[in-house]
Amino acid sequence: MSETITLSLEEAKSLSLTVLQHHGYSQAHADAIMRSVLAAQRDECHSHGLYRLINCVEAARNGAVNTHAQPSIVDQAPGVLRIDAHQGCSLLSFEMGKPLLAEKARQSGLAALAINNCFHFSALWPEVEALSSEGLVAIAMTPTHAFVAPAGGVAPLLGTNPIAFSWPRPGGSPYTFDFATSVVARGEIELHRRAGKDIPDHWAMDAEANPTTDPVAALAGAMRTFGGYKGSALSTMIELLAGPLIGDVFGHETQAANAEQTGKPFHGELILALSPDAFLGEHAAQHLEHAEALFDRILGQGARLPSQRRFEARQNSLRNGVTLPKTLVDELKALVS
Structure with missing residues (x-):
């Protein structure tokens, strides 16, 4: 050990x-x-x-991130906020935009934050949980570099393309999930490589499109989507919503940072916030409490919540x-x- x-x-x-x-x-x-x-x-x-x-x-x-970038905030529309990260890390842009996003969601019921031209590496659940801690329902998604083959394909085209969701719960931890649309996050394969451990053979293919348990071969080949065509379709949806819809690029149009400083690791992120109070008014607490019945029934079967x-x-x-x-x-x- x-x-x-x-x-x-x-x-x-x-x-x-x-x-x-x-x-x-x-x-x-x-x-x-x-x-x-x-x-x-x-x-x-x-x-x-x-x-x-x-x-x-x-x-x-490698000069692939602007370490001193100052994000620019644009109040695009009543329910839309845009931030240009100027090739800086997405996290500062989110933190700067969150108060106005929350305000717009409370006013309009539904609001969107589009972060453009950002370097993104992080988990999404801290962002959606930051919004659900303020009583909002939140969804976040982003494309990544092209590491994943579409279902039925043999070469990288899609990103690992994570999506996260968080639902506020009265008096308890939120209902939150955050998962890659690939079988596993790429970081998990990296950790197996660092530890010298094999990976399951359904996670990825090698460069010749053969199933592999070798994390080095997997990183040089293509990862798989979860759930076959269903995961592939969901991944494609994320490419569209956090790409062309917000005026940004597809994952395959980006490139990871490299020593030659030719990488282009910048893309977009989309965060949606929904206000139960705006949707439901004085009945919001009643319906949030109603949601607890579903969670209780899940747990009552011996299952666990994400x-x-x-x-x-x-x-x-x-x-x-x-x-x-x-x-x-x-x-x-x-x-x-």
């Missing part, structure tokens, strides 16, 4: 900020990125936790800190030595 290290949340926060600022991220961007990766690590979402700081450093080193494990992990981390592979902690510390 690989050696691990436990850090307090404050130690993990400090390490994250030190790494980011050492590699040129402004205070505002470093803070926004830190909050995202720390939330993921706290909830034991390892593929989007502190491990992602390595990607942020590589992007900065994110239930994550919320349990959160409580453990708040008490005991976060546990990471020693090799990862050493690698992060080496980035600032």
Whole structure:
């Protein structure tokens, strides 16, 4: 078993900020990125936790992200807010746009935030949960670089294209899901590669379109969509809604950062916010309580709700800190030595 290290949340926060600022991220961007990766690590979402700081450093080193970008906000329409990230990280744009998005949703019932020209690497659930914590229903989606073959295809064309949803629950943790439309997030394959572990043979194909258990071959080949044609259709929908609909690009029109500094890792993100109060007025609380009956029936069958494990992990981390592979902690510390 690989050696691990436990850090307090404050130690993990400090390490994250030190790494980011050492590699040129402004205070505002470093803070926004830190909050995202720390939330993921706290909830034991390892593929989007502190491990992602390595990607942020590589992007900065390769000139593939504007580490001091100041997002530009445009009040597009009563229910539409646009932000140009100016090739900066999407997280600061979201944090800057969230108050106006929430205000528009409460006024109109439904509002959209389109983030354009952004560098995006993070989990989506912290964003939708930030909105559901204010009593809003939220949906977020974004295309990624072309890592995934469409169902029936043999070569990368679609992104892993995650989608997230969060529903506020009275007196409890929200109902939240966040998943890639590929069988698994690409970060999971990266983590298997780092650990020298095989992957299941249904996750991806090698460069010759053969099923593979080798994470290195999988990363050089094409990932698969979940659910065959259903996942492929959902992935395509995300490409359209977070691409042409908001005036941005498809995943296959982007390119990951590289040492030659020819990467084009910028694309769009779409966040939707819906206000139960605007839809339902004085009856909102009654209908939110009605929704609890569905959750109770799910749990009553012995099933679990999405994110239930994550919320349990959160409580453990708040008490005991976060546990990471020693090799990862050493690698992060080496980035600032």
